[in-house]
Amino acid sequence: MKTIDFRSDTVTHPTPAMRTAMANAVVGDDVYNEDPTINALEAMAAAKTGKEAALFVASGTMGNLTAILTHANRGDEAIVGIDSHTYKWEAGGMATFGGIIPHPLPTDEKGRMDAAMIKTAVRTDDVHYPNSRLILVENSYGDRGGYPVPLDYFAAVRQIADENGLSVHMDGARLFNAATALGVPAAAVVKDVDTVSFCLSKGLCAPVGSLLCGSKAFIHKARRIRKSLGGGMRQAGILAAAGLIALDEMSRRLAEDHALAQRLAHGLAAIPAIIVQPALVKTNIIFFDLADTVPLSSDEAAAQLEARSGIKIMSDGGRGFRAVTHYWVDETAVDTLLSTLSDIVS
Numbered sequence: 001m002k003t004i005d006f007r008s009d010t011v012t013h014p015t016p017a018m019r020t021a022m023a024n025a026v027v028g029d030d031v032y033n034e035d036p037t038i039n040a041l042e043a044m045a046a047a048k049t050g051k052e053a054a055l056f057v058a059s060g061t062m063g064n065l066t067a068i069l070t071h072a073n074r075g076d077e078a079i080v081g082i083d084s085h086t087y088k089w090e091a092g093g094m095a096t097f098g099g100i101i102p103h104p105l106p107t108d109e110k111g112r113m114d115a116a117m118i119k120t121a122v123r124t125d126d127v128h129y130p131n132s133r134l135i136l137v138e139n140s141y142g143d144r145g146g147y148p149v150p151l152d153y154f155a156a157v158r159q160i161a162d163e164n165g166l167s168v169h170m171d172g173a174r175l176f177n178a179a180t181a182l183g184v185p186a187a188a189v190v191k192d193v194d195t196v197s198f199c200l201s202k203g204l205c206a207p208v209g210s211l212l213c214g215s216k217a218f219i220h221k222a223r224r225i226r227k228s229l230g231g232g233m234r235q236a237g238i239l240a241a242a243g244l245i246a247l248d249e250m251s252r253r254l255a256e257d258h259a260l261a262q263r264l265a266h267g268l269a270a271i272p273a274i275i276v277q278p279a280l281v282k283t284n285i286i287f288f289d290l291a292d293t294v295p296l297s298s299d300e301a302a303a304q305l306e307a308r309s310g311i312k313i314m315s316d317g318g319r320g321f322r323a324v325t326h327y328w329v330d331e332t333a334v335d336t337l338l339s340t341l342s343d344i345v346s
């Protein structure tokens with residue numbers, strides 16, 4: 001039986017075109033800025049985000065960590081969503097490696113911190129306090145099912161940052177999903193933030209890599225931080241070659257993944273023993289739960305789904321699941337998931 005993997009868009013393999021481009025990539029030593037394929041990828045990333053410059057990094061986590069360490073010093077504080085990726089899912093890197101104190105705030109159903117709470121969180125100049133330095137935002141918002149955060153929020157955050165001399169970094173791991181869902185170019189999504197990092201390795205199907213984008217001066221400084229983190233990757237143009245296809249071509253087809261997510265969400269809503277809110281599904285991530293009437297845990301239901309159909313979904317060990325649509329799943333796979341799960345829970 002073939003395995004069909006809905007756990008994440010990180011499971012996507014490179015496309016045949018990417019493998020060909022990787023085999024033929026022209027490379028050089030990127031620590032000397034001499035890898036032409038990486039230089040081309042960085043230029044394309046800067047152009048697509050409307051920033052002056054970009055830096056190729058190994059992962060989204062490295063992009064965020066490099067950004068945070070470039071913006072902030074030891075003892076500085078970063079205001080951050082309590083369920084954001086940078087706070088919750090990056091192993092505490094900002095504190096471990098940067099001595100930066102996260103100041104977590106709650107977020108609403110669309111991944112937004114409250115503007116009044118952000119203002120209150122900014123420290124006054126008092127010897128007792130850490131020094132407020134940075135606001136961290138995220139779009140699309142992973143823990144809200146990849147919700148595309150409305151753009152007026154970032155304008156409000158920008159204003160607070162400007163009034164208080166803070167910088168704003170966006171974790172845009174799925175920036176192009178957000179842009180697709182919002183119906184605007186990526187540059188419009190990031191116009192109110194100083195810096196953004198986005199992943200090539202999720203829905204864009206590249207095997208490895210993220211880009212950190214910002215001003216020329218910022219990226220110059222970030223290049224040294226990346227080196228200190230062990231991220232100077234030499235002939236990584238092999239990877240950038242796949243990244244160029246990811247950024248240029250795969251970023252344009254994400255509406256297909258979103259349509260598939262709609263099919264899945266509406267199909268799940270038609271199963272009485274499943275709880276899902278299709279209205280909150282705007283990109284490629286679907287969270288759903290088992291109704292209390294189902295005498296199975298989500299782990300047990302997920303194991304049965306895999307045994308019967310070869311389909312993998314993420315289970316939270318309680319009552320909840322996550323499924324993510326991407327390039328390597330199709331309508332047939334969605335329909336098999338729906339019919340098999342319906343049998344299991346009914």
Ligand SMILES: *Cc1c(COP(=O)(O)O)cnc(C)c1O
Nearest residue numbers: 059060061062085142171173199
């Ligand atoms: C995946 C992800 C990251 C980190 O990317 P990695 O390449 O897995 O390190 C950061 N933020 C969000 C929202 C993500 O989904």
